Amino acid sequence: xxxxxxxxxxxxxxxxxxxxxxxxxxxxxxxxxxxxxxxxxxxxxxxxxxxxxxxxxxxxxxxxxxxxxxxxxxxxxxxxxxxxxxxxxxxxxxxxxxxxxxxxxxxxxxxxxxxxxxxxxxxxxxxxxxxxxxxxxxxxxxxxxxxxxxxxxxxxxxxxxxxxxxxxxxxxxxxxxxxxxxxxxxxxxxxxxxxxxxxxxxxxxxxxxxxxx
Amino acid sequence: xxxxxxxxxxxxxxxxxxxxxxxxxxxxxxxxxxxxxxxxxxxxxxxxxxxxxxxxxxxxxxxxxxxxxxxxxxxxxxxxxxxxxxxxxxxxxxxxxxxxxxxxxxxxxxxxxxxxxxxxxxxxxxxxxxxxxxxxxxxxxxxxxxxxxxxxxxxxxxxxxxxxxxxxxxxxxxxxxxxxxxxxxxxxxxxxxxxxxxxxxxxxxxxxxxxxxxxxxxxxxxxxxxxxxxxxxxxxxxxxxxxxxxxxxxxxxxxxxxxx
Numbered sequence: 340x341x342x343x344x345x346x347x348x349x350x351x352x353x354x355x356x357x358x359x360x361x362x363x364x365x366x367x368x369x370x371x372x373x374x375x376x377x378x379x380x381x382x383x384x385x386x387x388x389x390x391x392x393x394x395x396x397x398x399x400x401x402x403x404x405x406x407x408x409x410x411x412x413x414x415x416x417x418x419x420x421x422x423x424x425x426x427x428x429x430x431x432x433x434x435x436x437x438x439x440x441x442x443x444x445x446x447x448x449x450x451x452x453x454x455x456x457x458x459x460x461x462x463x464x465x466x467x468x469x470x471x472x473x474x475x476x477x478x479x480x481x482x483x484x485x486x487x488x489x490x491x492x493x494x495x496x497x498x499x500x501x502x503x504x505x506x507x508x509x510x511x512x513x514x515x516x517x518x519x520x521x522x523x524x525x526x527x528x529x530x531x532x533x534x535x536x537x538x539x540x541x542x543x544x545x546x547x548x549x550x551x552x
Numbered sequence: 553x554x555x556x557x558x559x560x561x562x563x564x565x566x567x568x569x570x571x572x573x574x575x576x577x578x579x580x581x582x583x584x585x586x587x588x589x590x591x592x593x594x595x596x597x598x599x600x601x602x603x604x605x606x607x608x609x610x611x612x613x614x615x616x617x618x619x620x621x622x623x624x625x626x627x628x629x630x631x632x633x634x635x636x637x638x639x640x641x642x643x644x645x646x647x648x649x650x651x652x653x654x655x656x657x658x659x660x661x662x663x664x665x666x667x668x669x670x671x672x673x674x675x676x677x678x679x680x681x682x683x684x685x686x687x688x689x690x691x692x693x694x695x696x697x698x699x700x701x702x703x704x705x706x707x708x709x710x711x712x713x714x715x716x717x718x719x720x721x722x723x724x725x726x727x728x729x730x731x732x733x734x735x736x737x738x739x740x741x742x743x744x745x746x747x748x749x750x751x752x753x754x755x756x757x758x759x760x761x762x763x764x765x766x767x768x769x770x771x772x773x774x775x776x777x778x779x780x781x782x783x784x785x786x787x788x789x790x791x792x793x794x795x796x797x798x799x800x801x802x803x804x805x806x807x808x809x810x811x812x
Contacts, residue, residue: 355569447640449647450564450654452797454804483565484605487637495640514595521598525632 343369392424395466397442397459399424407440414438416474420463420493422446422481430479438477441466446480446489455492463493467501475505482511482529555625558582560611561670562627563650565603567593575603575624577611578653578669583661587613587624599627606633606646606673635677642676644802645688649673651798652695656790664698668763685775686765688802692782694763701789703727705758719754721747723784728754745788747781757781779803 340348343365350361368376392398393405400406407413407427417438421427427440443458467473478493480486494506512530513522522530558581568574573592577585592600602609603624612626636646653669672691679687696702704727708715713730720734721727724745729737737743749757752768759766760778770778783799 354567355572447643449644449798449801450651452795452801454801482601484634484637484643487634488640488643491638491643492640517596523602523629523632525629525634526601529634 392442396440397424397444397462398427398440412437415472417477418466418473418475419477419479421479422486422489426479436477439473443480443489446483446485447492448485455496458489460493460496464496464500467497467504471501473504475507477507477509479509482509554615555612556582556615557610557612557626559630559666559670560585560609560627561650561653561666561673562603562605562607562609563654563669565605573600573603574621575627576654577624578657578666579611579613579661580663580666581661582613582615584654584657584659585611585613586621587611588621589624589627599624602627602629602632604632604634606636606650607631608633608670608673631674633673633677636673639681639684641684642679642688644798644805645684645691646673646676647798648802649676649688649691649695651796652692652786652790655794655796656699656786657695658699662698665695668694668698682769683765685779686760686770689760689775689778689782690763690765692786693761696782696786696790697761697763699790701726701785703757703761703785705754705761708733718748718750721749721754721757721781723747723781724788726785726789745784747777753777776803 346365346368347358347361350356350364351358356364368379389401390399391401391403393400393403393408395404395408398405398407414437417436418441419430419436419438420441420443421430422443422445424442427442430436430440441459441463443460443463445453445458447453447455447458467476476493476497478490480490490508497504497506510533511526512533513519513526519527558579560577560579562575563578564576566574568588571591571593573589575587575589577587579585589599589603591597592603594600607627607629608631609627609629611624613622613624615622633646636642649669649672653665657665668691672688672694675687675691676684703721705721706715707713707728708730709722709725709727710733711730715728715730719728719730720737722729722737722745728749729746734746737746753774756766756768756770756774757778780803783796783803786796786799
């Protein structure tokens, strides 16, 4: 196999890259100065050499434990459980949460052969074993049917193992910047169930607990 | 490229690239179909949040001849099934039902199979907590029967003689065996696919195969036995050696409460 064919074949393995795109990327690289290609090759090689999963939380890191797990300014009493490492990056971008993380490495998906044994659940239970500083687990799986099932599986498992531990879910409902007119019924129903009272407003509690903001 | 709008159930969803989703659908008018919903993973996509597992709706596909993947240009939800994710037992059973349709349904339109899958998911969502297991079994059997694989329960599958009282059920042969042929099978070895059914078990199985809930509730032991029998029947007659991970997941654990 020629070098060109080999690189096309490698690019074509990437998600969302078809053969034509793989060829385009390959020919683009061929037109670049050699140093550009070398820099890309070094960056790809460094991924395999330097990046690993954090033995504590399962996030991707170059130092084990990762910078979040070892940061003394983070609240070790809060543990946010997410499906993928990319979810950690998304939450960090929001700069709102200051606790620790646990990356499951996926979600329950029987159709894809993913059961609890294929997720990073055993390590989560280890982290929450006796002597843990964690007082609340925030389950931040995606608001899909599979994410919901994963969340309910975790809630049930955590309740069995550590009944005193607080377990919560992220709120769900209308997206910021979205429009009510285009929201589907399920989203509107969830938004009503998780509605919040204005701080300081009187009246009855909301249907979904009506937590004050 | 004609636009086709058809009732559809979402059986599988997977991300594609940064912004799109590929969706496997069981449709009433096109049979099994695959659609690509471009931009569906964007935060402000109107279609994206609707493309969730098990949702029943009206799918609009831009059908292209000789192409397996059609652009999915719209999906209006008639009934979302988000509540199936609130209970791992219902979720496991719904996944098994979806897998049955994905792996075993014909590619061509089949209104009866479509109705059985859509109706089965709705029944699973609304079933009382103690009825989830029997509802799931009945829904799966309804799909199996709609696909043309109804097991024989009253007559021996080998000789056709009536079967009464306690009987043996051969998943491989597709139904009950009379005493003579059950004995012959046992002597010949290879009895792994055979389940002994006392009259009440046979009545339960007959109700499930008819798509009905049995009169007597299933205890945990019998629920396991019925799941195994169904899975074995599907494996022998419909799966053609394809792996069935969702059926295995459902069968693996007592996800749901049964009458003890």
